Amino acid sequence: MKTYALIAISLALCLSACDKAADRVPSLARTPTPVDDPDAPPAPGVHAIPAWAAGLIGKSLATTYPGKLGTCVGNTDSITARTKAGTEIVGWGWDSAAAAVVPQIVLVDAAGTMIGAGETGLPRDDVTKAMPQVTSKTPGWSAFTPKETGEIKAYGLINDGKGICVLGGIKL
Numbered sequence: 001m002k003t004y005a006l007i008a009i010s011l012a013l014c015l016s017a018c019d020k021a022a023d024r025v026p027s028l029a030r031t032p033t034p035v036d037d038p039d040a041p042p043a044p045g046v047h048a049i050p051a052w053a054a055g056l057i058g059k060s061l062a063t064t065y066p067g068k069l070g071t072c073v074g075n076t077d078s079i080t081a082r083t084k085a086g087t088e089i090v091g092w093g094w095d096s097a098a099a100a101v102v103p104q105i106v107l108v109d110a111a112g113t114m115i116g117a118g119e120t121g122l123p124r125d126d127v128t129k130a131m132p133q134v135t136s137k138t139p140g141w142s143a144f145t146p147k148e149t150g151e152i153k154a155y156g157l158i159n160d161g162k163g164i165c166v167l168g169g170i171k172l
Contacts, residue, residue: 053117072165076154086146092139093156102156118143
């Protein structure tokens with residue numbers, strides 16, 4: 001009798017953990033990179049805003065990129081590292097109109113201010129398998145913001161940096 005009760009409880013627990021698969025774009029679900037010493041300076045080029053974006057930080061997205069949003073597919077997947085210097089976020093982006101990887105990413109806070117940036121070029125086999133229109137094997141992006149809390153939206157810079165498209169968001 002105890003064996004049947006144990007089996008029934010185990011089965012109930014296993015089934016309660018199951019869920020219908022959500023309809024969403026491919027996601028890179030990773031645990032944030034552990035930081036041995038959060039007081040240590042960030043590694044060069046890993047946890048830093050790219051040089052091309054230095055003049056954008058602190059500016060309004062709407063003022064800097066007025067006009068209609070472009071058409072992209074993509075996602076903001078996860079936080080991959082947290083340090084006292086800030087937060088690294090990853091995702092993927094594809095410019096549907098240009099049939100090309102979105103080359104650069106800007107991160108924007110709830111007020112619409114650009115607070116971080118990054119670049120594409122990371123391999124994402126999961127994306128190319130799930131999205132046949134994505135023909136590049138490197139649509140993945142990594143972006144950095146010095147922020148440690150708040151709601152963040154990611155935008156891809158398209159049309160030679162003259163336009164933007166939405167690539168999702170995440171809560172830090």
